[in-house]
Every structure is written in structure tokens, then in C-alpha cells.
Amino acid sequence: MTAPSSAPAGAASAAPAAPPAEPAPRSRRPPGGDALLGTGGVLAFLLLWEAVPRTSLVSADRLPPASTVLATLAERAATAQFWTAVGDTLTAWGLGLAIAIGAAVLLGFAVGTVPVLRAYTASTVEFLRPIPSVALIPLAILIYGTDIASTLMLVVYAAFWQVYIQVLYGVADIDPVAEQTARAYGLGRWARIRYLMWPTALPYLITGVRLGAAVALILTITAQLTIGSPGLGQEIAVAQSSGAPHVVYALIVATGILGVAVNTGVRALERRVLRWHPSVRGEAAV
Amino acid sequence: MPRRLLAGACAALLAVAASACGGSDTETTEDGLTKITVGAIPIVDVAPLHLGIDQGYFETQGLEVEVKNTSGGAQAVPGAVSGEFDFAFGNVTSLLVARDSGLPVQTVANGVSSTGKDGEDFGAIVVPEGSDIKSPKDLAGAKVAVNNLKNIGDTTVRNSVREDGGDPSNIQFTELPFPDMPAALEKEEVDAAWVVEPFLTTALDEGVTEIASNFVDAHEQLTVAVYFTTEENAKKDPELVEKFVTAMNHSLSYAESNPEEVRRILGTYTEMDEQLIEDIRLPAFPPDSSIESVQAVGDMMKEDGLIKEDPQVDALFPGRP
Numbered sequence: 001m002t003a004p005s006s007a008p009a010g011a012a013s014a015a016p017a018a019p020p021a022e023p024a025p026r027s028r029r030p031p032g033g034d035a036l037l038g039t040g041g042v043l044a045f046l047l048l049w050e051a052v053p054r055t056s057l058v059s060a061d062r063l064p065p066a067s068t069v070l071a072t073l074a075e076r077a078a079t080a081q082f083w084t085a086v087g088d089t090l091t092a093w094g095l096g097l098a099i100a101i102g103a104a105v106l107l108g109f110a111v112g113t114v115p116v117l118r119a120y121t122a123s124t125v126e127f128l129r130p131i132p133s134v135a136l137i138p139l140a141i142l143i144y145g146t147d148i149a150s151t152l153m154l155v156v157y158a159a160f161w162q163v164y165i166q167v168l169y170g171v172a173d174i175d176p177v178a179e180q181t182a183r184a185y186g187l188g189r190w191a192r193i194r195y196l197m198w199p200t201a202l203p204y205l206i207t208g209v210r211l212g213a214a215v216a217l218i219l220t221i222t223a224q225l226t227i228g229s230p231g232l233g234q235e236i237a238v239a240q241s242s243g244a245p246h247v248v249y250a251l252i253v254a255t256g257i258l259g260v261a262v263n264t265g266v267r268a269l270e271r272r273v274l275r276w277h278p279s280v281r282g283e284a285a286v
Numbered sequence: 287m288p289r290r291l292l293a294g295a296c297a298a299l300l301a302v303a304a305s306a307c308g309g310s311d312t313e314t315t316e317d318g319l320t321k322i323t324v325g326a327i328p329i330v331d332v333a334p335l336h337l338g339i340d341q342g343y344f345e346t347q348g349l350e351v352e353v354k355n356t357s358g359g360a361q362a363v364p365g366a367v368s369g370e371f372d373f374a375f376g377n378v379t380s381l382l383v384a385r386d387s388g389l390p391v392q393t394v395a396n397g398v399s400s401t402g403k404d405g406e407d408f409g410a411i412v413v414p415e416g417s418d419i420k421s422p423k424d425l426a427g428a429k430v431a432v433n434n435l436k437n438i439g440d441t442t443v444r445n446s447v448r449e450d451g452g453d454p455s456n457i458q459f460t461e462l463p464f465p466d467m468p469a470a471l472e473k474e475e476v477d478a479a480w481v482v483e484p485f486l487t488t489a490l491d492e493g494v495t496e497i498a499s500n501f502v503d504a505h506e507q508l509t510v511a512v513y514f515t516t517e518e519n520a521k522k523d524p525e526l527v528e529k530f531v532t533a534m535n536h537s538l539s540y541a542e543s544n545p546e547e548v549r550r551i552l553g554t555y556t557e558m559d560e561q562l563i564e565d566i567r568l569p570a571f572p573p574d575s576s577i578e579s580v581q582a583v584g585d586m587m588k589e590d591g592l593i594k595e596d597p598q599v600d601a602l603f604p605g606r607p
Contacts, residue, residue: 059472
């Protein structure tokens with residue numbers, strides 16, 4: 001089995017390149033400097049956003065300045081309606097992602113361990129995978145109406161492939177020597193899955209989950225926006241048809257914050273689940 | 287295996303769907319009210335529905351209404367046909383197209399009508415400030431924005447051009463959402479646009495020129511949209527339909543005679559700014575549809591090729607003269 005072309009991107013980027021043996025850190029950034037830089041970046045972006053509508057570049061009626069939008073968001077955050085929408089969005093996202101992960105893990109392990117099956121399904125998977133979920137919207141409405149189920153169909157479809165492909169790669173990445181050793185020591189099928197395949201595939205799976213989580217959130221909002229199932233996306237659609245751009249942008253900022261929160265959450269999960277993995281241990285040492 | 291793979295994905299989806307799709311069978315609440323679901327786009331046009339709920343007209347009829355916001359007319363017909371909505375709000379063009387393609391929809395109550403006053407209607411053809419286009423006939427060959435192609439917008443714009451003595455055959459219609467039209471006009475990305483409220487007021491404030499009231503040109507009392515259901519629903523529970531119609535007609539009369547109430551309710555289900563709510567032109571909400579005007583629109587649609595057969599106006603309005 002050849003090495004997978006796409007290594008888990010998260011695990012690779014999380015591993016710092018600097019050799020830990022070096023006594024003096026090469027980087028001159030102070031501890032916590034990344035967070036500082038990150039905050040600086042956000043501030044610079046907000047300043048730019050505040051400035052642009054005040055020039056003749058874009059009218060403030062179309063793109064309200066950051067201060068107006070953030071004030072609107074603060075107002076919204078005090079209403080129950082806003083939090084219901086956030087709840088609806090997170091429910092659709094969480095359910096969709098969970099179904100996608102469950103299905104992808106089961107199918108990924110089943111197909112990945114049987115080379116014949118894998119070869120047999122490869123072209124079908126490559127055919128289905130690039131189909132944009134959004135193209136399925138008319139079908140989703142036809143089958144499920146404008147309920148949460150139609151949102152779920154799109155979310156599951158999009159997130160499933162992200163996880164499934166990673167699981168396939170993970171299962172394919174098993175070290176043949178370790179595999180033969182396990183067999184030589186008489187480990188049974190389930191023991192090999194538990195002690196060999198699962199730990200090998202886990203970093204890939206987590207990467208898939210992280211990719212899937214982001215895609216699932218995008219699709220949740222998109223589905224609510226276009227289909228009109230309840231959630232932040234639908235609130236954006238209502239604000240759009242009411243000609244209230246400051247509300248539209250406030251809700252867009254809210255979805256952005258949700259995205260950051262989701263990513264932070266999955267990263268925390270990654271560190272917890274993979275604490276034994278060199279990539280995470282290396283990160284912790286710095 | 288691909289089949290098994292698909293089957294697996296479908297099974298997972300179905301498991302979720304089974305719990306989410308209740309079907310169209312009506313439920314009863316603890317207070318003895320019958321629960322109904324109405325699909326409606328959250329714009330000015332459906333103010334009477336929200337106002338009627340607010341005023342308790344539906345409760346009096348023993349109905350508890352859940353309004354499901356659809357994000358466009360495109361969802362209304364499939365939503366009603368699939369049984370997700372007991373009733374839905376849709377424009378007459380979409381419904382005539384639906385009937386033409388064999389979907390058994392029928393009107394139960396009027397929805398929204400044009401004011402019938404030229405230059406004071408809730409929708410209009412507008413052009414950028416200082417445009418050479420002065421009247422509809424000048425639109426020949428121009429790029430005109432409408433929200434949906436092959437719908438009520440392009441049909442009535444073509445009619446306005448014809449009525450004005452122009453040739454509508456080479457107008458380039460472009461699809462653009464209403465919220466984006468004021469910006470497109472300002473940047474002169476389009477030569478003209480068919481805009482409805484609240485974006486008409488926004489665009490007029492920014493200096494565009496109104497050249498025609500296309501709904502008024504189409505008919506002096508044009509019925510633009512109606513509340514509808516499927517023939518199956520209407521047959522299954524005529525009593526329920528009767529109750530909905532009674533409540534809806536009360537709501538329409540109340541909205542028609544209390545414009546300040548319409549403006550108040552707009553503040554509850556839309557995100558419109560208070561000032562904008564004050565400034566916009568309200569449509570008319572007569573309880574009766576003008577069948578004659580729907581026939582006129584249907585004839586235009588036939589002429590423009592939106593429908594293949596003669597418009598099924600009688601089937602869309604069963605039991606009406």
C-alpha cells in the first residue's frame with residue numbers, strides 16, 4: 001500500500017518545525033505572542049471596515065461601518081430570538097456532523113479494510129464527492145420540505161466525504177511491519193482493529209472531523225439561507241428581504257464567531273484525543 | 287457497493303427525516319385549536335396574515351397558525367404539494383405555471399393586489415437618475431433586472447412595453463434579488479429594474495426615476511398573489527379550508543381599512559427600519575381576487591410562452607364566477 005498523498009493537514013501543521021533540543025528559541029515572539037498578533041489582526045480588519053464605508057468606495061447604506069454592525073449584534077445578543085436561531089443552527093450542525101461522522105467511520109473502516117471493495121468503489125466516490133451539496137437543494141426541498149431534515153441532508157452529504165476520505169487514508173496508512181507483528185503475535189481481527197488500525201487512523205479521522213465541522217457549518221447556514229429552515233441563515237434572509245444591511249452583517253459576524261468557536265472546540269478535542277500522538281506532544285512541549 | 291454506500295447514507299438521512307416530517311395531517315392543541323401551517327415569504331405582502339393572527343381572527347375560527355417563512359415563492363408550491371404547508375402564499379404567475387405543469391393547486395383566499403393607482407403602486411419599473419429611458423417603450427433592447435425570470439415581473443414589464451407601443455422581444459432580462467437592485471441601479475449595471483417595496487422606496491430615495499407601474503398597466507385591479515392549497519387538501523377537509531378563508535377574509539378587510547396596523551405588524555415579523563416602514567407604499571388587500579386580472583396575466587403568459595396551454599384560471603379559482 002502506498003503512502004497516502006494527503007497526510008492529515010492538521011496534525012502536520014500542528015507539529016512545530018523548530019527542534020525542541022535547541023536551548024534558545026529561534027523565534028523572537030514572546031509567549032502568547034500568537035494570540036496578541038491574532039488580536040492585532042482582528043483590530044486592523046475592524047479599523048479597515050470602519051474606514052471603508054466612510055470613503056466614497058462603498059456607500060454606508062450598503063456596507064454599514066463596523067461600529068454600527070457590532071452595536072446591532074450586541075442588541076441582537078440580548079434577544080431570545082437570536083439565541084433560538086443560534087440554537088437551531090447548532091442543532092442542525094451538530095446532528096448533521098454526527099450523522100456524517102458515524103456513517104463515514106463505519107463505511108470507511110468497512111471499505112478501507114477490504115482492498116477489493118476500495119478499488120470497486122473508488123471511481124463512484126470520486127464521482128459523488130465533488131457534487132456540491134447546494135446543487136441538491138431542489139431535491140432536498142422535494143423530499144423533506146423546508147424542515148431541518150432538508151438542511152441535514154445537505155450538511156451530511158457535504159461533511160460525509162471529508163471524513164470518509166480521511167478514514168480511508170488512515171486505514172491505508174497502517175505500517176505493514178506492525179501489521180505483520182500483530183499477526184505473528186496472534187492478535188485477532190478485533191484486536192488488530194482496536195490496537196493497530198484505530199490508533200493509526202485516529203489522527204486522520206480527527207483531521208476529517210475538523211474539515212467536516214467547518215464544511216457542515218457553512219452548509220447549515222447556506223441551507224437555512226436558501227431553503228428557509230429556521231436558524232441564523234433564515235434570520236439573514238429575512239433581514240435581506242427587509243432591506244436592513246446592518247442586521248445582515250451583524251448576523252454574518254455572528255456566524256463568523258460561531259465558526260471560530262467550532263474550530264477552537266474541535267482543536268481542543270484533537271489535543272485531548274490525540275494527546276499521545278507525536279504531533280500533539282510536540283505542540284505541548286513548546 | 288456503491289449502492290450499499292448510497293443506501294447507508296440514505297438510511298441515515300431517512301432516520302432523521304422520519305422524526306422530522308409529520309405529514310399534512312392536522313393536529314389539535316390542548317386548547318382545542320386545530321394546528322395549521324402556512325408557508326409565507328416574510329415581506330410586506332403577507333402582513334394581513336400576521337395581523338390576523340395578532341388580532342385573534344384565526345383563533346376565533348378554532349385555528350392555531352404556524353407561519354413558516356419561505357425564502358422565496360419557489361418553495362411555496364413544492365412545500366404545499368409535499369404536504370408540508372396546509373396553505374401557502376404564492377403569486378398568480380407561479381400558480382398558473384404550476385397548474386400548467388400538472389400540479390393541482392387551487393386558490394382559497396386573496397393575498398395581495400396592486401393599488402391600481404399609476405405612480406403609487408407597491409412595485410414599479412425604475413431607471414437610474416438621468417437615464418435616456420423615459421417611458422416603457424424605450425426599454426426595447428435594454429437590460430432589465432427582475433427577481434425571477436419567467437415570472438410575474440418580466441411578464442408584466444413586457445406588457446407595459448407593448449401597451450406603450452414598444453417591442454418587448456429583445457429586452458434582456460437579468461435575474462437579480464430585490465435587495466441588490468438599488469445598488470445595481472446606482473452603479474448602472476442595469477438599464478432598468480422592476481422593484482417592489484421596501485426596495486422601491488430605498489431606490490427612489492437614492493434618486494432613481496419611476497417610469498411605469500407595471501402592475502397597474504397589466505390590470506387596474508391586478509391580483510398579484512393569493513393563498514392556496516392543493517385540491518387534495520381542499521377535498522379532504524373542506525371545513526378547515528372554510529375556517530381559514532373566513533379568518534383570512536377578516537384579516538384582509540382589517541388590513542385594508544387599517545393601514546397604520548399594517549405598518550405596526552411589519553415591525554414584528556420583518557427587520558425593516560421604523561422610518562422605512564413609515565415611508566413605504568402599501569399594497570391593497572381586498573378580500574376578493576380579481577379573476578379577470580388573473581385571466582389577463584394568464585393570457586400574457588401564454589403569449590410570452592411561460593405556459594404551453596391556455597391558462598387554467600377556472601381551475602385555479604374553483605367555484606368562483
